[in-house]
Amino acid sequence: MHDSIKAVNGDIKLIWPGEEEWIEYFDDNREDVANHIDFTAIHPYILWRKYPETSPFYDGFYKIQKEMLKKRNIPTEIWVTETGWTTYLPDSIRRHFPPVTEYQQAQYLVRNYLVQLYFGAGKMFWYELVEEPFGVHHPESGFGILRYNTMLTVKPAAVAFANMVNNYRYLKPVGKYLAKDRKTYGFIYENEKESGAPVLSIWREADEKEELIPVKYTKSLTGVDIFGRTIEIPIIDGMAHLPLSMSVLTVSGFDMDDLKNLYEPKEQY
Structure with a gap:
């Protein structure tokens, strides 16, 4: 199969399932198969635990x-080829x-992309672009981020994705935010388009809470939500709220000196 595909177009990539049992498949005297795999793929659905984290x-x-x-001498790039x-x-x-809910779908989409790409996914593909026409009570009908109608109207998740x-096109992840509360999650990035200016992504698992971050050098902060709306983050008595x-x-707007002790550097592997 590999040789036939490459004979047609050498740039076509061959994907292999990347769960543990599929990787262990190569232990059974099939070393020659590993040489024909370009990368592996996973489907990280959450099922009943629901939250990406x-x-x-x-x-x-x-x-x-x-x-x-x-x-096993297999390329280590992993793609998420189905999730939602x-x-x-x-x-x-x-x-x-x-x-x-449609609003939760939008929230989980962004969180899932940030989590998977930070920890090791090379590329990600949401399942799926357009809803299926199986009826409102069929699970397959609701994965899409565009509605199944003549106009392909957008759901909130499509706006959040855009x-x-x-917001993250030019951001390079540098570390995981060290939250005081285990239900708070976040990552630190460097904006490669703006000379490495730091950016913080931060959210709660399932509720609302104010996060206080001490700032000494930061002058002003701007927040952007998943739908592109901006807010000014108040700084009061040396604390960002x-x-x-x-x-x-x-x-965005942090001075990196205010964040340097608030994150765990990204591990390279």
Whole structure:
């Protein structure tokens, strides 16, 4: 299969499932197969745990998987080729996927992209672009971020996706924010388009809470929500007051000296 595909177009990539049991497949005297894999792919659905940060793909998964791949001389790039949350309307039947609201779908989309790309995904593909026409109570109908109609009208997740691309296009992740509360999550980035200016992404798992960050050198802060709306972050008596919710807040304006002790540097593997 590999040789036939490459004969048509050498740039076509061959994907292999990247879960543990599929990687261990190469241990059974199939070393020659590994030489034909360009990268592996995973489908990190959350199912009944719901939140992106409660998935095993948060933090340790990628490091372990890449170590397994490297040990077997397989390329270590991992793509997320299917992931998502569905907004179908619940009925009396217990389904495989729990439904979420359209607003929650938008929140989880951004959080999931930031988490997966930070910890090791090379590329990500949301499942799926347009809703399926199976009826409002069918789980497959609600994964799309565009509605199934003649105008392909957008759901909130589509707006959030567009703003995420705009806000994070030039950001390089440098560390994980060291939150005092285990239900607060965040990452520190450097804006490569603005001489490495620091940017903080920060959010709560499932509630709202104000995050206080001591600042000595920072003069002003601006926050952007997942729909592109901006707010001025108040700085009072040397403390920045960040209003956190389940939606990612992207904050710029920090002096890096105020953040240098507030994050764990990104591990390279």
